[in-house]
Each structure stands twice: as structure tokens, then as C-alpha cells.
Amino acid sequence: MKLTDNALERLRSAVDLPDLEGTRYRLLEKLGQGGMGGVYRVEDTMLSRDVAMKVVTAPDGDGDLAARLMREAKVIARLEHSGIVPVHDVGQFPDGRVYYTMKLVQGKRLDAYIPELGSIPERLRLLQKICDAVGFAHARGVLHRDLKPQNIMVGPFGEVLVMDWGLSKIVREQEARNTAVISPKGGDENEVTAHGTVLGTPGYMAPEQQSGSGTLDARADVFSLGAILRFLLAETADVSIAPRSRALRAIVDKATAQDPNMRYDSTAALSNDLSAYLDGLSVNAYPEGALAKLWRWAVRNRVWLLMVLAYLVMRTLFILWRTR
Amino acid sequence: MNKIVLGLVLGAVLGAFDGLTAWFTPEVRSQLLGIVIGSTIKGLIAGILIGYFARKVNSLPLGILFGLGVGLILAFIVAAMPNPAGKHYYFEIMLPGSIVGMIVGYATQRFGTTPYPATR
Numbered sequence: 090m091k092l093t094d095n096a097l098e099r100l101r102s103a104v105d106l107p108d109l110e111g112t113r114y115r116l117l118e119k120l121g122q123g124g125m126g127g128v129y130r131v132e133d134t135m136l137s138r139d140v141a142m143k144v145v146t147a148p149d150g151d152g153d154l155a156a157r158l159m160r161e162a163k164v165i166a167r168l169e170h171s172g173i174v175p176v177h178d179v180g181q182f183p184d185g186r187v188y189y190t191m192k193l194v195q196g197k198r199l200d201a202y203i204p205e206l207g208s209i210p211e212r213l214r215l216l217q218k219i220c221d222a223v224g225f226a227h228a229r230g231v232l233h234r235d236l237k238p239q240n241i242m243v244g245p246f247g248e249v250l251v252m253d254w255g256l257s258k259i260v261r262e263q264e265a266r267n268t269a270v271i272s273p274k275g276g277d278e279n280e281v282t283a284h285g286t287v288l289g290t291p292g293y294m295a296p297e298q299q300s301g302s303g304t305l306d307a308r309a310d311v312f313s314l315g316a317i318l319r320f321l322l323a324e325t326a327d328v329s330i331a332p333r334s335r336a337l338r339a340i341v342d343k344a345t346a347q348d349p350n351m352r353y354d355s356t357a358a359l360s361n362d363l364s365a366y367l368d369g370l371s372v373n374a375y376p377e378g379a380l381a382k383l384w385r386w387a388v389r390n391r392v393w394l395l396m397v398l399a400y401l402v403m404r405t406l407f408i409l410w411r412t413r
Numbered sequence: 414m415n416k417i418v419l420g421l422v423l424g425a426v427l428g429a430f431d432g433l434t435a436w437f438t439p440e441v442r443s444q445l446l447g448i449v450i451g452s453t454i455k456g457l458i459a460g461i462l463i464g465y466f467a468r469k470v471n472s473l474p475l476g477i478l479f480g481l482g483v484g485l486i487l488a489f490i491v492a493a494m495p496n497p498a499g500k501h502y503y504f505e506i507m508l509p510g511s512i513v514g515m516i517v518g519y520a521t522q523r524f525g526t527t528p529y530p531a532t533r
Contacts, residue, residue, distance in 0.1 A: 400512040407505050408437040
């Protein structure tokens with residue numbers, strides 16, 4: 090008997106489904122499929138709550154993907170932050186496939202959420218939340234390396250969660266600067282991504298990451314954040330579309346500079362420049378002339394200036410009227 | 414500087430400046446000192462009231478509106494007093510006075526510190 094493609098596909102899907110027999114979980118539905126595994130909505134029967142379960146589904150003969158999934162779970166576990174999805178449990182099925190469970194995030198992916206973000210300040214504040222979470226990971230010695238709108242979830246109350254730490258890298262912190270350098274001889278945790286393969290997403294991946302030069306630091310994630318900022322402002326990843334504001338354009342350009350030395354040193358520096366922009370102050374990325382400074386000051390204090398001007402005009406008119 | 418002190422200082426300075434502009438009106442130039450003192454006192458009173466309001470209410474539009482009201486009322490009281498020739502200067506006093514009130518209202522809302530609320 091010959092099986093049709095459709096029947097084969099259904100069989101493959103059934104085989105991919107995790108066998109949760111004998112575990113505390115009950116399969117509810119499939120939420121998505123990534124490069125190395127699937128994400129499922131499962132019920133934790135002991136705690137009576139729904140959680141998300143990530144399971145390796147791709148063929149994994151040498152156990153590489155399983156090691157990567159375990160490593161991802163360990164990385165997330167060390168990042169306890171409100172902007173990073175928490176891991177609840179990690180384990181292995183009888184068939185050898187590994188899984189971990191995490192908080193089930195109810196929300197939208199950033200790329201789908203953007204139309205709901207009306208104003209530029211709202212978008213900038215959202216990026217600042219992402220900067221906070223990524224900055225926290227950097228402080229714990231972890232680089233994300235695959236930041237993009239598809240890996241950011243926005244919850245129903247505007248909370249931001251940085252997802253998919255599958256390509257993250259454990260790094261060693263360097264004292265002199267707020268950056269970190271990949272351990273040249275990584276232990277178990279580093280081996281998974283130390284094969285020299287280029288991992289990441291074009292358009293959001295820093296040039297040094299794309300070239301696979303081997304030395305990455307926090308500025309690689311800063312590049313990705315700059316690309317996300319561009320996406321947030323233009324609603325497209327197209328690099329030819331620049332923000333209207335010169336200061337914002339300068340911030341995007343600085344964050345996404347080809348040379349890492351020309352970028353912001355840290356996510357905090359990027360976030361600070363965004364704060365300065367939001368407060369109507371000068372930003373580091375955009376050196377202003379005296380006229381531009383004066384104009385920005387006048388715009389920032391326009392209510393005050395208008396009142397003073399109104400007073401002076403009124404007084405002048407009264408004087409002219411009296412002395413005519 | 415707290416909001417009341419800010420209102421007081423700004424009200425006094427702007428009040429004095431407002432009074433000094435009377436120099437451009439020749440018929441009242443001889444009473445300039447009295448006008449400046451009166452205008453400064455008016456500015457002080459307005460500044461305290463507006464600063465106190467800013468301490469209690471945190472709203473820029475309401476602060477400006479309150480400043481306008483206080484400036485207008487105090488300026489009206491001053492304008493209602495005629496000069497020795499029996500002439501009133503309602504517009505010349507009330508309109509700038511109300512704008513000065515608005516400026517103080519704006520400044521006390523935007524700047525100046527508020528003490529921490531009582532924990533009890």
C-alpha cells in the first residue's frame with residue numbers, strides 16, 4: 090500500500106508529539122515549531138496550571154540538539170528577571186528526548202504587536218524594557234545573540250518578555266568595560282555553539298557575529314537592539330528606511346554601526362540615550378550645534394516661552410498705546 | 414527649593430518687574446516706588462497661594478488655570494484702587510497680572526520640590 094504525502098505528514102506530526110505518559114504533564118496543543126524543536130501547551134496536573142513545553146523534535150543523532158536545549162534551559166534558569174520567561178522544570182522522556190517547561194506567555198510577538206503601539210515614545214519605552222532584560226542577562230554573563238521582533242513577546246499588560254535563548258552564549262565578564270568576551274575554551278556549556286557555525290538572523294545579527302570571527306561581546310546584542318529599534322520606528326527591517334527624527338536616526342545608526350567600537354558599549358548606554366530623547370534632552374549619538382540646541386530648548390519650554398512672550402507683547406502694546 | 418518658596422521668589426521678582434514697567438507710563442512715573450512695592454507684595458501673595466496649590470495639586474493645566482485666576486483677582490483688587498487723578502488702569506494691570514500668575518503657576522508645577530507625604 091502506498092501512503093499519500095498528506096498521510097505521511099500526519100504520521101510524522103503524530104510521531105513528533107511528545108509522549109507525556111508517566112509525567113506530570115498533559116498535552117493540550119502545539120503552539121509553534123522552531124528549528125530544533127516544538128513548543129506545546131501542556132497542563133501541569135500537579136499544580137493545575139498551563140505551561141509551555143519545549144521539546145526537541147528534529148532528528149538528533151549525535152545528541153547535539155538535546156544538549157543545546159538543556160543548555161538553553163540552564164541559561165534561562167540563571168536569568169531571573171521580569172523581562173525573561175522563567176523556566177519551571179527540565180527533564181527527559183523515556184524515548185530520550187529532552188524538554189523543559191516554562192511560563193506560558195499569553196501575549197503577542199513584537200512584530201504582531203507593533204500596530205497597537207501608537208506613538209513613538211511608547212515604542213521607545215518598550216525598547217527600553219527589552220534593553221533592561223538583555224542588560225540583566227549581560228550582567229549575568231549571557232549574550233542572547235538572536236534578538237529580533239519574533240523573539241520578543243508583549244503581554245496583555247504591556248510587559249515585555251525576551252524569548253528563545255537557544256542561541257545564547259555564556260560569556261566571561263571583563264572588568265575594565267561593561268562588555269564580555271567569549272571564553273576561548275568554553276566548557277560543556279559553550280561547546281554547543283562553538284562549532285564555528287554562524288547562528289542568528291540576518292538583518293538583526295551583528296557583522297562580527299555574521300563573519301563568525303569568534304569574539305563577541307554585549308555590543309553584538311546592542312546591534313540587534315538597534316535593528317529592532319529601526320523596525321519599531323519604521324515597521325520594517327528595511328535599512329534604507331530611516332526614522333524622521335535626526336536624533337533617533339543617529340541612535341539607530343550608532344547602535345547598528347558596522348564597527349563594534351562605534352556602537353554603544355552597553356544596553357544601558359542605548360537605553361540612556363533613548364531616555365534623553367524622550368525627555369527632550371540632547372542624545373550622545375547626535376552632537377548638536379548651538380542653533381539646534383537652542384531650538385530643542387525652545388520646543389521643550391514652549392509653554393513657558395509662549396507665556397513670557399505673551400506678557401512682553403502685551404506690555405509693549407500697552408506702552409506703545411500710552412505713548413502714542 | 415520647594416514649590417512655595419519658588420512661587421514666592423518668582424512672584425516677587427515678576428511682580429517687581431511688572432511694577433517697574435509703570436515707568437513707561439509718564440502720568441504714574443512719580444508714584445513708581447509705591448507701584449513697585451505694591452506689585453511686589455501682590456506677586457508675593459500670588460506666589461505663596463500658587464505655590465501652595467502646586468504642592469497640593471499635581472496638574473499642569475490646573476496649575477496654570479489657578480495661577481491665572483489668582484493673578485486676575487489680585488490684579489483686579491489693585492486695579493480697583495484709582496490713581497490720585499481718580500483714573501483706573503484695569504486692562505494695563507489685570508491682563509499682565511493674570512499672565513504673571515500663569516507663569517508662576519506653570520513654574521511651580523514644573524519645578525520645585527514637594528516634601529514627602531506624612532507616613533502616618
